């Protein structure tokens with residue numbers, strides 16, 4: 629994915645962060661105000677506050693899934709490790725209605741097989757909530773790159789959600805989990821060289837009428853950072869972003885959400901373009917100045933079970949809130 633804020637130089641970033649990338653609360657506009665506020669106000673902590681529910685999803689389980697995914701090594705589209713990961717994901721979905729959206733993508737680096745994996749959990753209400761996240765890793769990066777957060781965390785979160793949804797009758801909307809493929813660029817990120825899987829799926833679902841049934845498209849990307857700080861995305865649908873904020877607040881996790889605003893180019897964009905309500909949950913501050921992003925440093929030790937549980941729970945709560953709308 630790409631953030632528009634990344635276009636600024638480091639110096640400009642420092643100067644413009646408050647103006648361009650952060651428009652959260654008027655009282656928290658300056659870094660000083662934020663620091664003062666956090667120094668005097670107790671930070672909500674799910675482990676210490678009795679009023680906050682304990683996570684429903686076992687973060688250790690999500691972390692374990694992430695480790696298993698990362699163990700395949702670098703997983704770019706077309707690689708043997710990618711194929712093993714496809715088999716691994718499908719093997720975790722026994723008894724679930726699974727569809728695989730396979731096609732060949734023409735990229736600046738040649739032709740590559742792409743496969744979006746879709747797991748469908750039926751609900752009684754007429755409509756679909758999609759939760760998506762990419763499972764491919766960046767193609768041009770060296771083999772030492774394993775993408776624990778970028779690709780690994782989203783793959784694992786969806787597997788944990790599948791465990792939650794499996795075998796339960798849903799009163800709300802159907803939930804479809806989508807492991808998206810070909811999110812990453814094959815040479816260099818441009819509008820043409822990126823988002824191969826979701827461009828294909830959005831076109832397909834637009835043509836067959838599925839898109840009109842989608843009540844919400846919730847994207848997760850890079851959501852396992854120990855220092856979890858998910859930005860508000862200006863390219864996401866405002867009302868759905870507000871629902872996520874409500875979900876985070878309900879669970880006492882609001883301190884991890886939306887302190888800054890960025891404009892993200894990610895797998896939600898092809899669906900936004902066809903009129904589907906979308907939200908991108910992404911923490912694009914992975915290490916100082918996002919230094920671990922697309923770096924061999926994107927390894928499992930940078931992630932925490934707590935962060936994975938927080939994001940997973942907020943996604944589940946968001947699903948519940950959309951069900952009630």
Ligand SMILES: [Zn+2]
Nearest residue numbers: 629766778812
């Ligand atoms: Zn990436």
